[in-house]
Amino acid sequence: MTISARQAGLVGCLRCGRVHLPDVALCTRCGAALSSRDPNGLQRVWAWWLAGLLVYIPANLYPMLLTRTLTQRTESTIIGGAVELFQHGDAGIALIVFVASVVIPVGKFIAIAFLAMSLEKRHLMTEHAQHRLFAVVEFIGRWSMIDVFVVAILASLVRFDAVATINPGIAAVSFALSVAFTMQAAQSFDPRTIWDD
């Protein structure tokens, strides 16, 4: 039988893990603010999640890359770029792009929403599964930025004036925001609540 810190009448520091008495306001070890449960935590998760979802729509509709070469000028969206890569035969890269830009963000949205809902409907998942899912979401969140990195690097490297120029499109900004928002949503999630009854 395990008990939570809350059940033990204690409050654990989320940053360094030290357990304090409830009346301690700041962690004596790392100085982080202590709170047993964030009362608005779930609310903030949903808020960030929604914001992330909202900006994820233009990130897919608007062009991610503006490629201007001598002969042509192309605008490619995320999915369009992946499809194009696939058509060129770069299936591997297309898969990476697709996974990093579509599968992971969408999976994150689903995972966060699922976690948030499962707090209210306990029968959906076991606590351990929930916690593992949360760990995966938090871990994988930063890798979602791979697309933005690619765009940023390309845009800064490929600047040959008339010959070839790559500029980030509005989708790059949206996508970066979306990733940031979902990470924030994941951060807002208080994993301790998984264990609350």
Added chain:
Amino acid sequence: MTERETGLTTPTDDIPPMMQVRPAAVRWWQRLSIVWLIPIAALVVSLGVAWQSYAGRGELVEISFQNGAGLVAGQTVLKYRDVNVGLVETVGFAAGLTEVVAGVRVTNDVAPFLDANAQFWIVRPEVSVRGITGLDTVLSGAFIAGQWDPEPGQAVSRFTGLEAAPLNAQPGDRGTRVTLQLRDGNQISAGAPILHKGIEVGNVGNPRLSDDGNLVLIEAYINQPYDRVLTTATRFWDASGFDLTLGAGGVTLDVKSLASLIEGGISFDTLESGGSPVTETTVFDVYADEATARDSVFSLQNDEPLALSAVFDGSVSGLASGSDVRFRGLTVGRVTDLGAFVEGEARDRRVRLLVNMELRTGKLGLGEEATAEDALALLGEFVSQNGLRARLATASILTGGLLVELVEEPDAAPATIDLASQPYPRLPVTAPAITDVRATSQGVLERINALPVEELMQSAISVLNSVDALASNPDLQRVPGEAAGLLADTRALVTSDDVAAIPGEVRGITEDMRAVLAKLEQGQAVENLVAAIAKANTALDGVATASADFPVITGQIRDLGEKANALEIEALAAATTRLVDTANGLIGSDDAKRLPPALTAALTQVAGFLAELREGGAIANANGAISAAEAAANSISEAARTLPALSDRLTGLVAQAEGTLSGYGAESRFNTELVKTLRELQVAADSVSSLARTIQRNPSSLLLGR
């Protein structure tokens, strides 16, 4: 439960005490996190962006083209003044696949200007001799260019695109558009430059055929500042290719520009003042070259063509449609076409060549109001009164091209214009004036070849050698001195008093005779007269005898003089010695010295007789006297008859002298040389005179061969 309440003090129980949590007694909106602002802001921004992109996406217009080459949906742009103002969103087909329809999203700021007069065309890269146009489209792909006026108008959403860029492709160009008409369009291609004083001031559109198919019409656009020189008096001419002028100054090659060399070009200039402003409907002729265009200034714009024909015998090779028709050197028209027709019946059938031509009435100086009938009447007058005829003449001796020349031949057989001839009134013709330069030059060369140049040179050299040798001969140098002596002697003889007295005596006798005859008329005796005449006869016999020698001398002198005049140096030199001797002998002979006194005595005797007769005066003697006078006259005439014999003798003498002289000179080196020289000189002279005669006979033959 106390342990629970004490918290951590007794953590030994299995179940730790539950934390006291007070439910928050707050309203739900108080529990709302501030984080919700983030999705709201995101939503607002997204909606804003969506709205903006929706509102700013512009109007969709449809432009149809015959050919959609280069149109790519989502990529091809619409440009106005080289600025993107739209993007092709769709490329499809019109109903029935007749046209390509491009759906173009036009930005809102230009959409209001797209009214009915907006023009669209596709700009593709184009490589021509004038350069590469649309080079940017090589890299960016074709684009649609648009042009419209800056006045907002009734919006139209369907347009028909142009197949080629309009002439005034720069929006805002306010140049002038005119129509040019040419007879032959193969020198000009679309976009060819229009030059004014060598500066490109415009260009031409696509050549097209006129409705009747006879002319090529080209729209020409002349840019703004230069169109001010355009009037109805402006002349356009073809500046295509190059001018190769062969003139006294040598060969001149004039190439206007590489572009006009290949692509053609049209120049214009306003060569005279007084034209009226041009309009869009003004049509200009394009002349073949600048000279023709300048010539045409003197013709009136509205002169009426007068169609005529002429039938020529022989070949008209070299005459072509478009050849000039000239009158006194002025081009008054041109040949419109050539043809042949069969004339006559049965055996007399023959093929004749019909030349149709067109005369510009304005060129004939009839004024602006003249009609073709007036011109025909004028020509008819010329034909009947001045002998106006048509003939073929050489237009260019190099090309052998011909032209039709209207010449006036007053001596020509009377003729009239055949008004009944079909298809046009027919001009009478005359013999052609064709110079075949090839034959002529051949003839000239042959003639030059045939000249005895080498013989002539040989002869001339020989002559000079001989003359040189002769001049240095001492014999010749001696001749003048002796000749001078001869002349002095001759002069002495002639001027001697005795000789001078003779005429006076003769005059006296004549006077006496006249007196005797006067007496005879008065009826004096014939017998006396007969006797007197008989005496006179005797006297005259004496005179004749005396004078027999005299003619010998005078004849010899005259002969010698003539001989000296006509004498070749040959004879002169040879005869000199002999002449001197003979003359000396004659002059020094007793006969010669005796002659004048004898003559004087005879005349005195006659005078005495006459005086006696005058005093005697018997009529009875008249008859005898008359017969005696007759006999005397006979004697005189007898004596006179002997004169030719004398002359023959003299000639014989001279011939003998010549024979002697030639015998004397036969061995002389001088003589031989002289004869040889003279013969050669004669040969040379013959050659020269033969050549001179040939040239003199027809001076132009050497050059013209006819």
